[in-house]
Amino acid sequence: MAHSDPALAQESPLRESELSDADALVREVGWNQVAADWRIFLDLGTVYAVRNGAGRVVATAATLPHGGRFAWISMVLVTAEYRRQGLARRLLNRCVTDLTRNGLVPVLDATPAGRSVYTALGFADTWGMHRLACHGWQSHDATAATHDAGVIRAITDSDWRALCHYDATAFGADRRGVLDRLRGRVPGVDLIVHRGDRVVGFLLGRDGRSATQLGPLVANDDTIALALLHRGLAATQGPIYIDLADTKTRLRGVLEEGGFLPQRPLTRMVHKRGESFDDPVRTFAVAGPELG
Numbered sequence: 066m067a068h069s070d071p072a073l074a075q076e077s078p079l080r081e082s083e084l085s086d087a088d089a090l091v092r093e094v095g096w097n098q099v100a101a102d103w104r105i106f107l108d109l110g111t112v113y114a115v116r117n118g119a120g121r122v123v124a125t126a127a128t129l130p131h132g133g134r135f136a137w138i139s140m141v142l143v144t145a146e147y148r149r150q151g152l153a154r155r156l157l158n159r160c161v162t163d164l165t166r167n168g169l170v171p172v173l174d175a176t177p178a179g180r181s182v183y184t185a186l187g188f189a190d191t192w193g194m195h196r197l198a199c200h201g202w203q204s205h206d207a208t209a210a211t212h213d214a215g216v217i218r219a220i221t222d223s224d225w226r227a228l229c230h231y232d233a234t235a236f237g238a239d240r241r242g243v244l245d246r247l248r249g250r251v252p253g254v255d256l257i258v259h260r261g262d263r264v265v266g267f268l269l270g271r272d273g274r275s276a277t278q279l280g281p282l283v284a285n286d287d288t289i290a291l292a293l294l295h296r297g298l299a300a301t302q303g304p305i306y307i308d309l310a311d312t313k314t315r316l317r318g319v320l321e322e323g324g325f326l327p328q329r330p331l332t333r334m335v336h337k338r339g340e341s342f343d344d345p346v347r348t349f350a351v352a353g354p355e356l357g
């Protein structure tokens with residue numbers, strides 16, 4: 066149904082008092098974000114909202130700068146009644162204009178539905194991943210997998226600076242502000258691996274509306290990544306999501322053997338650029354399509 070509501074013609078930043086409307090959009094599409102996730106965008110980025118004449122938020126899009134090079138665009142949501150009227154396209158245009166004006170390259174991880182909107186706006190595919198979901202991880206003996214990995218242990222305050230530096234070299238930008246907001250959300254999965262005094266991998270996670278999300282999972286090789294995953298999975302209760310790079314076939318095999326199923330594909334897309342900023346060797350699982 067097309068709406069001629071003049072209120073729809075404008076977008077402006079989401080207000081704190083509108084977080085419950087924003088949350089309703091997430092629930093409508095069955096996404097996993099909770100209030101702590103919206104807060105990441107409110108505090109570290111910008112959330113644009115379109116409201117109807119009654120003042121209800123009917124569409125959103127968020128930007129999240131990562132260092133001074135690029136920025137994520139995400140939380141592109143339009144409530145069903147207001148779709149196919151150009152709201153997503155307009156919000157996206159607004160985000161892209163803001164970011165490029167500030168010298169930041171827009172990046173996003175697209176669902177198949179979003180991809181058609183983004184392609185038309187000049188975003189190019191770089192690499193693919195799949196959301197893998199599991200309702201009950203069948204615990205395996207993790208000892209074999211951890212044997213050659215290095216020393217795995219819980220992250221401590223004294224690790225944080227080196228961990229954030231290691232992440233920045235793999236992700237392509239310093240995103241310490243985001244990592245700060247993930248740490249501590251799921252006790253037991255915040256893990257780091259050292260070889261000698263070098264960081265060679267880490268895992269973080271976060272709680273969600275329908276599942277615990279494990280990621281980012283960044284590691285020098287498969288053995289380290291598997292060891293982190295086994296330890297993290299053993300510490301996680303209930304449903305779990307992991308957004309795993311399609312190139313990581315060994316991990317995918319282990320996860321599928323343990324009960325994970327692919328839920329949907331996601332495509333990392335970069336505005337007017339055919340390659341992403343991340344290191345494909347060390348990027349195993351992303352923090353989430355909304356965060357990078």
Ligand SMILES: CC(C)(COP(=O)(O)OP(=O)(O)OC[C@H]1O[C@@H](n2cnc3c(N)ncnc32)[C@H](O)[C@@H]1OP(=O)(O)O)[C@@H](O)C(=O)NCCC(=O)NCCS
Pocket residue numbers: 094141142143144147148149150151152153154155174175176178179180181182185
């Ligand atoms: C994807 C979504 C944001 C699109 O919102 P929207 O306001 O309806 O999109 P727009 O009206 O701006 O559409 C712009 C163009 O994108 C394409 N498009 C949008 N929705 C589409 C769909 N379901 N199938 C195919 N193409 C689609 C069309 O080319 C459309 O232009 P047209 O209507 O002139 O043909 C909305 O359907 C939604 O909230 N989906 C669920 C959440 C989601 O997947 N978000 C994207 C995350 S990456």
